[in-house]
Amino acid sequence: MKIVCIGRNYVAHIEELKNEMPEEPVFFMKPDSSLLEGNRPFEIPAWSNNLHHEIELVLRIAQTGKHISREQAGKYFGEIGLGIDFTARDVQTHLASKGLPWEKAKAFDQSAVLGTPFIPLRAIGDPGAISFHLDINGNTVQQGDSGLMIFTFEEIIVHISKYVTLHAGDLIYTGTPAGVGPVHPGDHLKGYLGTEKLLDFYCV
Ligand code: ZN
Numbered sequence: 001m002k003i004v005c006i007g008r009n010y011v012a013h014i015e016e017l018k019n020e021m022p023e024e025p026v027f028f029m030k031p032d033s034s035l036l037e038g039n040r041p042f043e044i045p046a047w048s049n050n051l052h053h054e055i056e057l058v059l060r061i062a063q064t065g066k067h068i069s070r071e072q073a074g075k076y077f078g079e080i081g082l083g084i085d086f087t088a089r090d091v092q093t094h095l096a097s098k099g100l101p102w103e104k105a106k107a108f109d110q111s112a113v114l115g116t117p118f119i120p121l122r123a124i125g126d127p128g129a130i131s132f133h134l135d136i137n138g139n140t141v142q143q144g145d146s147g148l149m150i151f152t153f154e155e156i157i158v159h160i161s162k163y164v165t166l167h168a169g170d171l172i173y174t175g176t177p178a179g180v181g182p183v184h185p186g187d188h189l190k191g192y193l194g195t196e197k198l199l200d201f202y203c204v
Contacts, residue, residue, distance in 0.1 A: 001032050001167070001169045001170060001171070002029055002030075002031075002032065002164075002167075002170050002171075003029060003030040003031070003032070003034065003035070003112050003170070003171045003172075003173065004027055004028075004029050004160055004164070004166075004170065004171070004172050004173070005027060005028055005029065005030060005056075005085050005106070005112075005172075005173040005175075006025050006026065006027050006151065006156055006172070006173065006174050006175040007022075007026040007027065007028065007175065008020075008021075008022045008026050008150070008175065009025070009149050009150050009151055009156075009174060009175025009176075010144065010148055010149060010150065010175055010176065010177040010178065011148070011150065012148075012177060012178035013175070013176055013177055013178045013179075013180065015178070016178050016179075016180070017180075021150075022150070024151075024159060025151045025155065025156055025159045025160070027156075027159070027160055028102055028103075028106060028107075029107070030085075030106060030107045030111060030112045031107055033109055034107055034108065034109060034110065034111040034112040035112050035114060036110040036111075036112065036113045036114065037113075037114050037116065038116070039115075039116070039199065039200050039201040040201065041201060041202045041203065041204045042086065042110055042113060042183075042189075042201060042202070042203050042204070043110060043203075043204055044183060044184070044185060044203055044204070045088065045108060047088075047091070048088035048089075048090055048091055048105075049090055050088065050089045050090040050182055051086060051087070051088055051089070051182060051183055052086070052087045052088075052089045052180045052181060052182055052183070053084055053086065053134060053136070053141070053142070053180060053181065053182075053183050053189065054084060054085040054086070054087055054142075054176035054180050055082070055083075055084055055132065055133070055134035055142045055144065055176060055177070055191055056082070056083055056084070056085050056144075056173040056174055056175060056176050057080055057081075057082060057130060057132060057144070057146060057173075057174045057193070058080065058081040058082060058083040058114065058115075058118075058171055058172065058173050058174065059077040059079075059080060059081075059153055059156075059157075059171070059172040059174060060077065060078075060079055060081060060118055060169065060170075060171055061076055061077060061157075061166045061167065061168055061169065061170040061171070061172065062075070062076055062077055062078045062079075062168060063075070063076060063168050064165065064166065064167050064168060065157075065161055065165070065166050066161055066165045066166070067161060067162060068157055068158055068161040068166070069158065070154055070155070070158050073153070073154035073155075073157040073158050074154060076157050076161075076166065077121070077153060077157065077172075078120060078121055079118035079119060079120050079121060080118065080119050080121060080124060080127070080130060080193065081114060081115055081116075081117070081118040081119070081171075081193075081198065082115040082132060082191045082192075082193045082198040082199055083112060083113055083114045083115060083171070083173055083199075084112075084113040084134070084189070084191065084199065085106070085111070085112065085173050085176060086110070086111040086112075086113065086183075087105055087106055087111070087180075088104070088105040088106075088108070089105070089180075089182075091104050091105040092105035092106065112171070112173070113199065113201070114171070115191055115193075115198030115199040116198060117198070119193060119196065119198075124194075127146060127153060128146055128147050128152070129145065129146065129147045130145065130146040130147075130193065130194070131143070131144070131145045131146075131193075131194055132144050132145070132191070132192060132193045132194070133191070133192050134179075134189065134190070134191050134192075134199075135189070135190045135191075135192070136183070136187050136188065136189055137187060137188050138188075141179050141181060142176065142177055142178070142179035142180065143177060143179065144176070144177030145177075146174075148177065149174065149175065150175075151175075153174065156172060156174060157172070160172065183203045184203065185203055185204055186202065186203065186204075187202065187203040188200075188201075188202055189201055189202070189203065
């Protein structure tokens with residue numbers, strides 16, 4: 001199983017980080033060792049002083065595919081979940097400034113938090129209008145809607161599968177909306193897809 005993450009998929013988030021608008025999807029990967037499930041506590045790594053939350057809609061790939069066409073892309077995912085792409089922003093900024101890869105900032109242990117359960121698309125309705133949000137200690141810090149994504153779920157699958165074979169069970173984190181910021185020990189994070197709570201855990 002692999003985890004593929006899309007960067008820069010919401011205009012307001014690109015603006016808050018002062019990044020360039022992408023002409024095609026930007027993606028990177030996390031290893032299976034980065035997965036944190038079951039609402040277990042997230043341990044903030046000691047080597048970062050600016051560990052950011054990024055709440056994201058997550059696709060679970062339903063079948064193996066390579067060079068998937070736009071017309072077929074909808075057949076490759078049947079359910080949507082919610083996750084957090086934890087990011088050591090200080091380390092990422094440092095690596096990016098030197099033109100180095102981001103893995104230390106993005107692929108560390110526990111950096112891919114995954115909520116439960118996944119929601120079948122047929123229970124969601126319009127995949128182009130899925131709202132989601134993240135609360136920390138009772139305050140909403142990030143709010144998103146799949147209708148605001150620059151690249152749709154189908155476009156993401158087409159693009160990734162042009163380079164990398166997707167297997168059943170692979171996860172795609174589809175990018176974060178604006179409002180990213182640091183987490184601290186003791187923070188209580190709750191993530192909602194619509195009104196359904198899929199994430200509920202503490203940072204330690
Ligand atoms: Zn992200």
